[in-house]
Amino acid sequence: MIKIGVIGGGKFGTNHLITLSQLERQGRVKLAALADLSPSILETQTKKFNIKGYQDHREMLRQEELDAVTIATPDFAHRQVALDSIRSGKNVLIEKPLDITVEGCQEIIKAAEENKVFLEVDFHKRYDPYHQETERLVREGALGEIQYGYVHMEDKIVVPRDWFPGWAPRSSPAWFLGVHFYDLIRWILKKEPKTVFATGIKRVLAGLGVDTYDSIQAKVGFEGGTSITFDTSWILPDGFEAVVNQGFRLVGDKGVAEVDSQDRGMRTCLNQTGMQTHNLGFLQEKRDKWGNATFVGYGIESIADFVDNLEFINKGGDAKNLSGTVTALGADGLAATRMAAAVHESLESGKIINI
Numbered sequence: 001m002i003k004i005g006v007i008g009g010g011k012f013g014t015n016h017l018i019t020l021s022q023l024e025r026q027g028r029v030k031l032a033a034l035a036d037l038s039p040s041i042l043e044t045q046t047k048k049f050n051i052k053g054y055q056d057h058r059e060m061l062r063q064e065e066l067d068a069v070t071i072a073t074p075d076f077a078h079r080q081v082a083l084d085s086i087r088s089g090k091n092v093l094i095e096k097p098l099d100i101t102v103e104g105c106q107e108i109i110k111a112a113e114e115n116k117v118f119l120e121v122d123f124h125k126r127y128d129p130y131h132q133e134t135e136r137l138v139r140e141g142a143l144g145e146i147q148y149g150y151v152h153m154e155d156k157i158v159v160p161r162d163w164f165p166g167w168a169p170r171s172s173p174a175w176f177l178g179v180h181f182y183d184l185i186r187w188i189l190k191k192e193p194k195t196v197f198a199t200g201i202k203r204v205l206a207g208l209g210v211d212t213y214d215s216i217q218a219k220v221g222f223e224g225g226t227s228i229t230f231d232t233s234w235i236l237p238d239g240f241e242a243v244v245n246q247g248f249r250l251v252g253d254k255g256v257a258e259v260d261s262q263d264r265g266m267r268t269c270l271n272q273t274g275m276q277t278h279n280l281g282f283l284q285e286k287r288d289k290w291g292n293a294t295f296v297g298y299g300i301e302s303i304a305d306f307v308d309n310l311e312f313i314n315k316g317g318d319a320k321n322l323s324g325t326v327t328a329l330g331a332d333g334l335a336a337t338r339m340a341a342a343v344h345e346s347l348e349s350g351k352i353i354n355i
């Protein structure tokens with residue numbers, strides 16, 4: 001059985017822990033341990049998931065005989081943790097972005113090749129059924145050649161202001177939000193990005209002492225002339241009806257696809273929370289026959305895909321065959337990071353950047 005540990009048990013690491021503990025109940029993995037710098041996170045999560053805890057991930061890698069780790073540390077803290085894990089022979093699933101530098105991604109990919117471990121990047125937008133249906137339509141040619149398109153992904157201001165004001169200044173709407181859709185659109189189009197021109201504004205968050213961009217708009221030219229505009233921001237008002245607002249449209253020679261990934265048709269208004277829309281596609285809580293909370297959705301599926309892939313490889317499958325499928329490999333993580341890095345280079349220089 002695959003023995004697995006998690007590094008980083010914060011907001012998104014919780015999803016990793018939930019997914020892996022569910023897979024443990026199904027007898028597919030052994031969720032052994034969590035490493036997190038924060039003593040309070042360690043205390044809460046190790047109790048909740050009944051696992052061992054380590055403040056130092058290197059100690060966990062030494063003590064536990066793990067086959068794999070999943071990494072959900074902040075964006076800027078992926079590189080060293082990933083390298084340590086890979087160099088100790090662990091297969092690795094790492095949250096997007098693979099790293100916030102092109103060199104960091106290249107180093108991680110090289111280390112994975114040298115140590116013959118499997119490296120996957122968690123881009124969960126690829127697992128959204130509406131996104132997958134768009135990918136299928138484009139792959140089968142139903143939309144013809146895509147000429148242009150438009151993406152928006154916007155978070156409520158609570159995310160950079162209250163969730164992680166400490167590391168938001170080391171991130172941006174391009175790094176935190178943009179990479180999701182840079183990767184998704186590249187995967188749907190099966191075309192490489194060539195040029196980027198970006199503009200952005202620093203005003204609201206800087207005024208609150210969080211020194212990062214409020215919003216970034218990037219126009220990306222892909223192979224064959226396809227042009228996609230990515231609008232990203234994380235300053236939507238506290239009163240907005242969901243934490244995230246997101247969607248896209250693609251216009252091709254033969255058709256158009258439009259996806260509203262935010263408002264999926266369910267809305268509530270409660271005294272406690274006010275008006276809210278619900279994306280049950282990402283995460284839906286159910287109960288199993290024993291009364292355990294069980295979560296389904298593409299937020300779970302994308303992490304479980306790592307375990308599917310490890311099982312596939314253990315049965316003799318070739319990881320190279322996963323390229324171009326729903327699984328994002330190291331090269332896909334690198335491509336998304338190249339795009340985000342080019343967005344920032346364009347922001348700083350005011351120029352069109354060749355990728």
Ligand SMILES: NC(=O)c1ccc[n+]([C@@H]2O[C@H](COP(=O)([O-])OP(=O)(O)OC[C@H]3O[C@@H](n4cnc5c(N)ncnc54)[C@H](O)[C@@H]3O)[C@@H](O)[C@H]2O)c1
Pocket residue numbers: 007008009010011012013035036037038041055057072073074075077081095096097164176
């Ligand atoms: N929050 C989201 O909605 C979301 C969605 C998709 C992906 N992600 C990605 O998941 C990753 C984690 O984001 P988050 O929102 O969970 O952040 P977070 O700040 O809530 O959690 C990060 C955790 O990592 C721990 N940590 C930091 N450095 C560490 C180290 N060296 N070793 C061990 N633990 C360490 C912190 O103590 C913290 O508990 C990021 O890469 C982010 O981009 C987040």
